[in-house]
Amino acid sequence: MGALDDLRVLDLTQVLAGPYCTMLLADMGADVVKIERPGGDLIRSNPPFAEDPEAEAYGGYFQSVNRGKRSLELDLGDDADREAFLDLVERADVVVENYRAGTMERFELGYERLRERNPELVYSAIRGFGDPRTGETHRQGQPSFDLVAQALGGVMEITGQEDGPPTKVGPGIGDLFTAALNAVGILAAVHHRERTGEGQFVDTGMYDSILSLCERTVYQYSYTGESPTRRGNAHPTLFPYNAFETADGHVVVAAFGDNHWTALCESMDRPDLAADYPDAGSRLRNRDSLRETIAAWTADRTTDEVVETLDGIPVAPVQDTADVFDDPHVRNREMLVEVDQPGADRQVTVAGTPIKMTETPPEPGDRAPLLDEHRGEILGPVRTADDD
Template sequence: MPALDDLRVLDLTRVLGGPYCTMLLADLGADVVKIEPPGGDFVRDTPPFHQDDDSFGGYFQSVNRGKRSLELDFTDEADRADFLSLVEEADVVVENYRVGTMEKFDLEYERLAAINPQLVYASMRGFGDPRTGPSPKQHEPAFDLVAQALGGVMHLTGQEDSPPTKVGFGVGDIFTGTLHAVNILAALHYRERTGVGQYVDTAMYDAMVSLAERTVYQYSYTGEVPKRQGNSHPTLYPYNAYEATDGYVVIAALGDRHWHALCEAMDRPGWIVEYPSAQDRLESRDELHAEITAWVAERTVDDVTDTLSPAVPCGPVQTIEDIYESEHIRCREMLVEAPLANGEETVTIAGTPIKMTKTPPRPNGRAPLLDEHRDELLDDPEDPIERIRMDGRSSHVGLSDGGSNDD
């Protein structure tokens, strides 16, 4: 029995952050109904596409797996009525529109809560909602790049002599989406104890400041603005990436035990006495860095990791091709196969990092075609979520694990 298989989530989100949040809930067993505007979530048309099926691209498949789709036009009175009929029995509504958008359709939180007082209404925006705290920026749009820039993440990312650099993946979306799922689950726990729903809100700007928490206390303690340091750490050493003959390897010998093991592996026993404390090593980071860099440069990545592991925390800088070949990834089921909407092929998508012993989550089927589930959601008198609540069993079909097919 999946942990959330008695919950229905009405998902009005688009693009990445909101869909990633509701994907986590779907992986945990919730019945997530993706309510899409006319034409659908525009990410459906974002490449790459599989050569045998252009129903939607890999971007949409990855973060919308296991959901059902219903196309509704909120400018249409009948469609708004259909939405409200779903709200009556829903547990959660999630949306990531700009402030005031739902009010334009008379579908704001207060209206929905009057219909269903147990509803958890969760908004995810760039700059939050006035209900949880006003901001002069709340009517501005925001995407991942904007959130990373404003929240201090870009300022601290990159080499010291390079321009500010965004994190390669959409952490402004994905980290916010993850926090939003936590927000929703906390509100559901409160509802379980009180019988009362509430409005919850997670802002991308806020989430990036939380992600960059180190800069907050550094500035408070020192009065200095932290600078970019590439792959190194401002207060710890050794903690960096080093170039080997065939790639890069990271070494993080932070504790004394790790440091002693590194000195012995490098045949530098004198360093143990010469640099006995973390502060000593930090103050001498330049000369130590030159020595460690030279030592690694003469070896392959495998030579370095075989010599240091497991006594010293280290690892290769892997490509996605390396990850596909990783035994750890296979054992942990972090690559799963999703069927195409049309055709017999499957594609590989990321599995779930959330692991549980009693109610293990797993991606539940492919992403939906636009409006694929209209009949069962609006016309079927024996709704699957009601059957779930009656007998405690999920009706989802799971994905296969492992696999290494090309997307």
Template sequence: MPALDDVRVLDLTRVLGGPYCTMLLADLGADVVKIEPPGGDFVRETPPFHDADDSFGGYFQSINRGKRSVELDFNDAADRREFLALVEDADVLVENFRVGTMEKFGLEYERLAEINPQLVYASMRGFGDPRTGASPKQHEPAFDLVAQALGGVMHLTGQEDGPPTKVGFGVGDIFTGVLHAVNILAALHYRERTGVGQFVDTAMYDAMISLAERTVYQYSYTGEVPHRQGNSHPTLFPYNAFEARDGYVVIAALGDNHWQALCEAMDRPDWIVDYPRAADRLENREYLREGITDWVSEHTVEELLDVLEEGVPCGPVQDVADVYNCEHARSREMLIEATLPRTDETVTIAGTPIKMAKTPPDPGERAPLLDEHRAEILRCDPIAELDRTKKHEADSNPVGVSDGGAHDD
């Protein structure tokens, strides 16, 4: 029995953060219905595409697995009625439109809560929602890059003498999506106890401040703005990446036992005596870093791992090809196969890191085709559906869900 197999989620989100959140819920067993505007989530058209199929690209496949799709035009009164009928039986609604978008269609939280008082309405925006805390930025659009910049993540990322640098992956979206899933699960737990749903909200800017929590307390304690320092750490040593003969390794010898093991591997027993405490090592980090750097540079990555892995937290700096060849990734089912529509071909996508003994998550099937599940979700009348199809074909410029030309990712 999946942990969330009694939960139905209406997913109105697009791009990355919101779909990642609802994908986690789908992995846990929730029935996630992806409600898409005419033409669908525009990420469907984002490459790379597989040679055997061009229905949607890898971006869409990776974060929309296990969901069902129905296409609705909120400018159409009949489609709005269909949506409201779905709300009656839903447990969760997730959207990442800009503030005020759902109000334009008369589908705001307050109206939906009248229809279904148990509904958990979850908004994920760049700068939050006035219902949970007003912000002067709430009508601005936001994407991952903007959130990383504002939240202090970019300022602290990169080499000391280099420019602010975004994290290579979309942490502004992904981390916010994970927090949003936590937010939703907490609201469902509250509903289980009280029978009452609620409005919940996770802002990308807020999430990035939370992710950069170290800078917040450092500034408070010291009065100084933390600066970029590459792969090193301001208060821990050795904690860095070092260049070997054929690659890079990271070494995090923080405990005294780790330090002793590292010194023994380097044949530097004198360092164990001279720098016995973490404070000693931090105070002399420049000298010690130079010695570790020289020692590492004389060995291959494999040689270093052979002598360090048992006693020192360390690892190679891997690229994705290395991850594919890693026994851990395969045995932990972190690389899974997803089918392509209308073909027997499969592609590899990231699995779920959420592991449970009694209710193990199931990453589910491939991502859905646009409107693939209309009949089973809306229980459509064939004649009415034919009329609807003719109406759309006659309209050369169908009006889709609009939010003023911008949205939160």
């Protein structure tokens, strides 16, 4: 039994933000029907592939964020398909879409129309700049991707080396963080409906979400009047909170608390530093020289030696993905999941779910669907003239 196994979700999303949101719901047991436009989700054909792009039904991008769903191909511009969709809406709990504002209205399938068919429906939208229903702005209708959201929301301005250009964060956080927040909004709306019988419109914008993620820059600017900018791997108000090069890689050290700072100095055989810089203020004022001292110490040691010596202090190696695959912690937490890859002779690995529950554990073990794979079980058998 999954925590959400009584939740029926119609997923009209594609690419990353929407599919990741609905995947989280599917992992927790929701019946997610992926309604795909003719030809399917745009990213079905995106690499990488396990063996042969010509033989495989989809690549890793699609597999990673569409596991555990059922697929139904519909053309919402076709009268019959549109009516089939409306029939499904009547039995659904949630509809999720990530089109530009106004797209569903062009199909005469906007929230107000769907609410007429199902007053208890939770309708959720993920857009670059939100929906006019919750706050109209001049940006709505403009195209947006993760890169745009990171640029506008402030992430790029505070990411990168001090003397380098603004830098995008590696993962698509504009999509993924927005998706996670949207899933929270959906579940809150479902909870509200269970108490009141009232459905509602849920809206999560990428720009809004990244601004929320950058909460630190907001209060810093409010308190100081200065716009935070890039500091490399350093922290604006904590030290040491940095990455340091070792003889064979890099480690991070977060020993900004007085207890951890004292332990770090003792481990480095430099108790004098703990005595000379006993509080956070003194360490911040002298962060440049102290960083050089710590960096010289780590540079003479391997990553394993640094981590072992600093046992008990917040320290960790900077890992690549191969290291992650080899980390027993990751396996023990079931954060790597093996799934079938249609068209390949082997299974592939996707990221597991970080949501852990004792009584209704999420189960992210099913592969992503083939296009229109579940038409029969979703719509039922196709009727012909002979059936009448």
